[in-house]
Amino acid sequence: MVDVFSGRVLVSRDGRSVDPEEALQNKVVGLYFSASWCSPCRDFTPVLCDFYTELLEETQPPAPFEVVFISSDHSAEEMAGYMHAMHGDWLALPFHDPYKHDLKKKYNITAIPKLVIVKQTGEVITDKGRKQIRDKGLSCFQNWLEGADIFQNFNI
Numbered sequence: 001m002v003d004v005f006s007g008r009v010l011v012s013r014d015g016r017s018v019d020p021e022e023a024l025q026n027k028v029v030g031l032y033f034s035a036s037w038c039s040p041c042r043d044f045t046p047v048l049c050d051f052y053t054e055l056l057e058e059t060q061p062p063a064p065f066e067v068v069f070i071s072s073d074h075s076a077e078e079m080a081g082y083m084h085a086m087h088g089d090w091l092a093l094p095f096h097d098p099y100k101h102d103l104k105k106k107y108n109i110t111a112i113p114k115l116v117i118v119k120q121t122g123e124v125i126t127d128k129g130r131k132q133i134r135d136k137g138l139s140c141f142q143n144w145l146e147g148a149d150i151f152q153n154f155n156i
Contacts, residue, residue, distance in 0.1 A: 004122035008099060010068060010091040013083050018091055020068075026120070027064040028141070028148045030129055031107060032090075033114040035072035036082035041113040044130055045086045048115065051133050052088040055141060063141060068093060070100050072112055119148040 005020035012018055032048065034041040048067065055063035067090035073079040076095040083092060093100055103109075107116045107127065115129030125147040126132060132140040 004103075004118070005068075005093075008097065009094065011094050012091060013087055013089055015080075020091075023091060024066055024068075024120075027066045028125070028144045029118050029120075030065070030067045031103065031116045031118060032067050032069045033072065033104065033107075033109045033112045033116070034069060034082075035074075035112060036078050036086075037074065038072070038112050042086065044113045044115075044134075045082075047133060048130075049086065049088040051138065052090060054138060064145070065141065066090060070103055071095055117144050117147075 005024065008020055010018045010020050010023065030048075034045060036042070052065070052067055055065050067088065069083065069087065069090060069092035071079040071082075071092065073082060073095065079092070079095045093103070106122075107114075107124070109116075113130060114127065115133070116127045117125040117129045119125055125144050129140075129144075132143075
């Protein structure tokens with residue numbers, strides 16, 4: 001993910017700045033394109049939240065997975081409110097970072113919510129993360145891990 005977020009800063013739900021190189025190293029990353037005003041987003045976000053929590057808090061060792069929220073909210077306040085009210089403890093691209101437009105173009109985002117699962121290089125493992133989580137639950141993570149070329153002994 002160094003390639004994708006090189007020279008950028010991400011923020012945590014509590015507003016801390018996070019170095020993407022450290023936070024995303026050797027992880028499968030879900031780029032979550034979403035917004036508070038979008039009702040399908042508000043339907044899926046709690047599902048993603050549960051998925052994330054189960055992978056990171058209820059498995060030993062925690063799964064090598066991280067979500068980066070790319071907001072389509074209308075203001076920084078809307079984005080912050082959405083993150084506090086509904087999101088898991090994942091990361092986000094800061095609201096005012098124009099790079100979100102480049103990411104939408106790069107990953108061909110034409111509608112939200114969209115969860116694009118990528119490997120360390122930024123290459124797409126699947127752009128159907130939302131559907132896979134809904135259809136398969138936690139078991140889809142094993143497929144993503146295999147597609148990510150991250151060598152770890154990890155089983156759900």
